[in-house]
Amino acid sequence: MKIAIPADENTLQSEVCMSFGRAPYFYIFDTATQTGEFIINGAAMEPGGAGIKAAQIIVDNQAEALITPRCGENAADVFKVAKVKIYKSSVGTIQDNINSYNDGKLDLLDHFHAGFHGRGEN
């Protein structure tokens, strides 16, 4: 099964990105082989609807789970239809979160924000 994580940089020591839709990279990890790869998030610079497009990219990469600090309502709608599970990331690096997932320590994300829609989110 494949898992996606938004990343600030394309290394396992990178922090999980605070934004889902506008993360520069996604790490796609395969639990079966315990290997993964970084892909560029083509939605990061979209003027609008970045969350929807990013969710489409995750689904197209056959990920069945997402680990993220937060996620907007629109992206969540896409994941709901695609039956992608969304877990809340823990503080730490991409590798830390993979370890937490493997140990079954991550909770499902249950709050989805209404989006920032170009108003800045930092």
Next chain:
Amino acid sequence: MKLAVLSGKGGTGKTLVSVNLAAVAGNSVYIDCDVEEPNGHLFFKPKGIEKEKVTIKVPVVDEDLCIGCRKCVDFCKFNALAAVLDKLIVFDEICHSCGGCILFCPTKALTEKDKVIGEIQSGVSDGVKVITGMMNTGEESGIPIIKKLLKKNSNETAMTFIDCPPGSACIVMESIRDADYCILVAEPTVFGLHNLQMVYELVKIFNKPHGVVINKCLQGEKVNLIEKYCNDNRIKILCKIPFESELGRFNSNAMIVSRKSSKYYSLFSSLLQTVTKEVQYETVTHS
């Protein structure tokens, strides 16, 4: 004659100026294009309200006809469509109603449906026709409402005052499109100057005749920074509105100051005269 009142930021006095100009003009039209938070009607309290819904077209998918080719998803610049597990998801709130997805659909799986995004309320207050655009909460763009507001009144012969949304984005451009003259309202602060510069750039691009009203002028102040800017750039200063608690009190109680006090009636009457002269002058020099 159509006069648009605009400013680079909210709270500068657009509504104060446009409401009072319409009130002193009498037999006039006031159009509130600030559809995200229209407040002119709170001052006018118009009677005989008529309501009219504003709709836009959004795509609707027939899942039996959709072959999952994704031409629509790839086309949409606003990312209003997503395709997962042979299902097409349409995000109405993000859709800009361009209709492109429908044109690109090879199997005619996409068609249009009407979606209500707001309404137009029309009423009368002491001879002033008050027309308000109101957008529903959560909608992406108020431009369709503004288009309808202005189209509805395009043949209006009475003097028309357009209360614009704040800023200088597309929604403001749409509001000033048909205006014969733009009144830029500014307050004498550093922030106010920055915001004036933005709308000044805008009216120059649109080649609209314009002048500035300086609101919240402190007593005893010699030449404030807005006056200096206007003088340096040879922009006509139409009027200076004093920063007075009496005015603030009337205004914050949703009263029209020119209907309550002869002093403010004179102030806005003289502003109206100045603007009218300016428009006539512009018409002569630009024709």
